[in-house]
Amino acid sequence: MIGELTLKASDGLKQMISDIIQESLKTYLPQLETSQTDEFLTRKEAYQFLKIGSTKFNELRTDGIVTPIRIGRKTIYKKSDLLQVMKQVSNQSFSFNTKSTK
Secondary structure: OHHHHHHHHHHHHHHHHHHHHHHHHHHHHHHHHHHHHOOEEOHHHHHHHOOOOHHHHHHHHHOOOOOOEEEOOEEEEEHHHHHHHHHHHHHOOOOOOOOOOO
8 A cells, every 4th residue: 555655656746747847848948949059150260151351351340240249358259140141241232333434
């Protein structure tokens, strides 16, 4: 009889723990998935990812188009932010002013 009570209590406890873990996973798993997809790049990796030179990258940074994240003395860039920059630039139409020489 005592063995049966222990077994039933054990099964109930297992189910309760299982339910708590499942609820926690439902809450935190989406947050983990989004934070795991954000990759961080160094300055050099960032301008190489954008396939531009370091001077042009510095111009974009000065103009506020590319925003750095500073952690102590280290500066990093979110890959997702760089992808957004690429999308914005690809959607813009550029017109070049050419001077005519006579």
